[in-house]
Amino acid sequence: MKALDSIYQVRNGRRSKRVSSYDRSGLNKDSIAIPAGEVRALANIEGAGIIRHIWITINCADRMIRRNAVLRMYWDGESEPSVESPIGDFFGQGWGENYNFASLPLAAAPQRGQALNCYFPMPFGNGAVIAVENESSEPIESFYYCIDYEEHDELPEEAGRFHAQWRRELTGADPIDGENEGLELVPQQPNCTDAGNYVFADIRGKGHFVGINYYVDNPSPMWYGEGDDMWMIDGEAWPGSMHGTGTEDFFNTAWCPKEIYSHPYFGCAKVNGETGFLGRTHVYRFLLEDPVYFEQSLRASIEHGHNNVLTLDLATVAYWYQIEPHQPFAKLPGKEGRQNMPILNLHDIHYWRHEYRKAFGNGTTLWGNEWRPKRD
Template sequence: MKQMDDLYKLRSGVRSKRISSYDRSGGNDDSVPVPPGTRKELARIEGAGIIRHIWMTHSSPDPMIRRNAVIRMYWDGETEPSVESPLGDFFGQGWGEQYNFTSLPLAAAPRKGYALNCYFPMPFGNGAVIVVDNESDQELDSLYFYIDYEEHDEIPDDAGRFHAQWRRELTDADPEQGENEHLGLVPQRPNQSDEHNYVFADIEGKGHFVGLQYYVDNPSTMWYGEGDDMWMIDGEAWPGSLHGTGTEDFFNTAYCPDEQYLHPYFGYAKVPDKIGGFLGRTHSYRFLLEDPIYFDKSLRGSIEHGHNNCLTLDIVTVAYWYQTEPHKPFGKLPGRAERQNKPAITLHDIHYWRQEYRKAFGGCTKLWGDEWRTRKPGETGG
């Protein structure tokens, strides 16, 4: 790797610095509290430099603190954040949950995913500010952090600024054909547009896209992953310069994966605890460190939610990219209530589905569940 090749090179005009939560009195009280509804400024750096590493850990009585606390970063005196995401989602933990996550630029490390790490380089020419907003109604009682950075006399003119944006959508099923993925309930229609896709990146300016966290909560046992990724670069028309073949294909896996796999560049950090099929929460990720997606004017990155957008899914993403400033403002981050999880589908819910199936097939007392293969709903039978 080039980074290893550069390790032996001696450099001038660079000074290593750190801002941390260490106890200024010399004691061992090395954390800071963030009361509910307040902002904690972690770093305010003057001049030019590059943030090289962020580490943090925390404790709170709020079990959803990873979704209820938000990290924001500002470069060069800007008033709109270039990074805005709930804490857990940014570092690689979805749904406010706590679990280990491994990749090259981001990690949630032991013990049990408490240690949140970021190695994305973040250059700035005239100052940087990093804050954590506790939007919970409970205290973030202990926040520990390191922000390791370099002071530079100046940074190159071609240094893009780091950006990360959180998005969420509860997608619509096909209004005419219903949820129809993979099982082929009816013939599926082609999709010749990205109009109804889930959009994870809507960027203006010059830059390159470097990564995506994809957190999907699926309310059915149906395979969720036939959605193609689509990239419209600099305002081009569909099908665009890059067009994928399926969700799991974009995340560099194959054939409906349902197992954990953690590669430095891609993987499945979390898969559902099985009731059946693909019901529940899956976290997949891909970092395009060797193959960024370049754009000169704009980028629209999207993915189908099932082939031709036929599925209801709760999709949350964090997109990562570098670009020139100023960037297109993100818009207001959904409030805490709008960031909470959808209720988990349970065995009880599935039993209710079976009861409705029984009614649809005439209420027969010996229905097994595969009658739809041989007769239509409404037909009676034993």
């Protein structure tokens, strides 16, 4: 089927609608305010339909508002959200930052990524609620939004509901061998389980997985990848139906990339500018042509370095469709649990060198390569 193959078809039983923050008085104050600590419903739609597009932009004194404001969506009168994520991470911006991001279903558009867009279709059969909670200590002075949707007389029974969940973990190095990715400080060990992996989706029900935004903050100049993605479908044992070959491979790139690249389905939206791979990187992949189907459950995970040997601050948003009801999400960490790890800088690297010097007897002409094995 071609991308525009059905655009000419005139269909019955659909009506186009929009919910927005336009100024009801007819003036130009086309936004709402969300005081600190309060929740605002952006949309409360009755009946059946499909949300087709969401656009948002935010003005707030809090520079971390993209992490401190939480987006939630509820379908068909449910009490537990089907979407729950810090608003920036959902739209493709990590660490509370604003930067441009382009993909087919999600985009953060100029100026400087301040226009947040979503094109994931979101069906509902008996009502939809979209809400934002401002967990910042600062008010959101102006919150602009447009939510474009179709009213439908009815939806097919097989119409899955859209889901998205934010997760985060500070992963640990190997307690004995330490961080050993790629440098072979000690012989690498095999990993024949997914037990120690970073889990980005743990789903119960019938549906299909369609994408992930992956935000990694690396406290080391070492390459953060080589983590295999592993997919345990419907309760199967390791190695499962799908087993990957490395982090950059899963994100459709190769050979430890460090450059901005935007494809509609995958790419590197942000790369670190520090020494080696020190710092923050955002990669993404949307499985729109190749979704992962499951009948009963899905456990999707990725190693943090081969055999899970790296300390990383990993945060992800997973996107999928499933037949309701869904398994309630684990409690979202509060604002304090969503703040960034400190940015490491040249002073930190100098202190690492200071400790290195002490480890090698405080020599006055130590260069930094003394750890290397001497060769005949």
